[in-house]
Amino acid sequence: MTKLIVICGATATGKSGLALNLAIRLNSVILSADSRQVYREFNIGTAKPTLAEQQLVPHYLIDICDPTDTITVADYQQQVQALINSPLLPHSPAPLLLVGGTGLYIRSIVQGMKIPRVAPNLKLRSQLESLGQTQLYGMLQQVDSVAANKIHANDNMRTLRALEVFYITGIPISQQQGENPPDYPILQIGLDCEVEKLGLRIRKRTEQMITDGLVAEVEYLCQKYGFELPLLNTLGYQEIKQYLAGEISLDAAKELIVLHTRQFAKRQRTWFRAYPQIAWFDADAPDLLEKVWQRVQNFLDNSN
Structure with a gap:
């Protein structure tokens, strides 16, 4: 064993x-x-x-x-x-x-x-970053309120990652995580x-x-x-x-x-x-x- x-x-x-x-x-x-x-x-x-x-x-x-x-x-x-x-x-x-x-x-x-196996998408991230953190966090609240509740409104890196995973897979990151x-x-x-x-x-x-x-x-x-x-x-x-x-x-x-x-x-x-x-x-x-x-x-x- x-x-x-x-x-x-x-x-x-x-x-x-x-x-x-x-x-x-x-x-x-x-x-x-x-x-x-x-x-x-x-x-x-x-x-x-x-x-x-x-x-x-x-x-x-x-x-x-x-x-x-x-x-x-x-x-x-x-x-x-x-x-x-x-x-x-x-x-x-x-x-x-x-x-x-x-x-x-x-x-x-x-x-x-449990980690979503989604590679970083630089093109998507660039498009998202151009919107600004306030709008990004608002988008996250709409598509994945569970993840948004766990991520600080000013945490740009985790907000971007959560949106990236959602837009690539169509599944909220909160549903792909766990242990x-x-x-x-x-x-x-x-x-x-x-x-x-x-x-x-x-x-x-x-x-x-x-x-x-x-x-x-x-x-x-x-x-x-x-x-x-x-x-x-x-x-x-x-x-x-x-x-x-x-x-x-x-x-x-x-x-x-x-x-x-x-x-x-x-x-x-x-x-x-x-x-x-x-x-x-x-x-x-x-x-x-x-x-x-x-x-x-x-x-x-x-x-x-």
């Missing part, structure tokens, strides 16, 4: 290191739940596991598409579910490890989110620490990324794909891109990365804290691995 262990939490809390140690002990594999590690060539700035780490333990859902491609939550969910059902992966007695900080990715798996949780046992482990300690972790990791060659990585990606590549406007890459453009100093870029990462981590903590199923552990505990290992053993004993 399939068993799944989730390792989640804010960025820089040590999820990858803990997962690597657990996977080695369990003789298992790691399924990444990181929305940027799916892209090839974006390595240092996404804190992607090194090649040496990937050789120690098989990693999946890393480097699965080009930076110019788009992978949706539905695409990710489909690939993970296919892997979980694949005879290529070990199942009983070894659980699979789902590891990362992208809350929506994790939720799509552990709660079995179908998997029937296999799931243990969710969360890592967290004090805010100030997390800030120190983020600063240390930012310094290490610079040392490891983040500037050269961003410069190479800008030259290959152009400065306008959307992924280059994400955390860690946008700030270095500003430095390369001569807009700010490298020290200023580092400080911005630290600041923006702390803001991002705050949002992640808020997201994950909303789920009572997660068992939380102190990321700075000296006996973290043994405490988590004991919890894993209890989970395996009780799910056989």
Whole structure:
């Protein structure tokens, strides 16, 4: 029987290191739940596991598409579910490890989110956007009042998506959503620490990324794909891109990365804290691995 262990939490809390140690002990594999590690060539700035780490333990859902491609939550969910059902992966007695900080990715798996498989339609979106948010929200209230009640009147992105799904499929998005949780046992482990300690972790990791060659990585990606590549406007890459453009100093870029990462981590903590199923552990505990290992053993004993 399939068993799944989730390792989640804010960025820089040590999820990858803990997962690597657990996977080695369990003789298992790691399924990444990181929305940027799916892209090839974006390595240092996404804190992607090194090649040496990937050789120690098989990693999946890393480097699965080009930076110019788009992978949706539905695409990710489909690939993970296919892997979980694949005879290529070990199942009983070894659980699979789902590891990362992208809350929506994790939720799509552990709660079995029903996601409309409607690809973004740029032409339709452009036509809709020209109408303005007030009119768009009014249209949504007419065609899908259930969705409109769940979406804030100023939330342009979700309003557009709901209208896009309706006009492409003819079915309100509210009727295509919901959840179908998997029937296999799931243990969710969360890592967290004090805010100030997390800030120190983020600063240390930012310094290490610079040392490891983040500037050269961003410069190479800008030259290959152009400065306008959307992924280059994400955390860690946008700030270095500003430095390369001569807009700010490298020290200023580092400080911005630290600041923006702390803001991002705050949002992640808020997201994950909303789920009572997660068992939380102190990321700075000296006996973290043994405490988590004991919890894993209890989970395996009780799910056989």
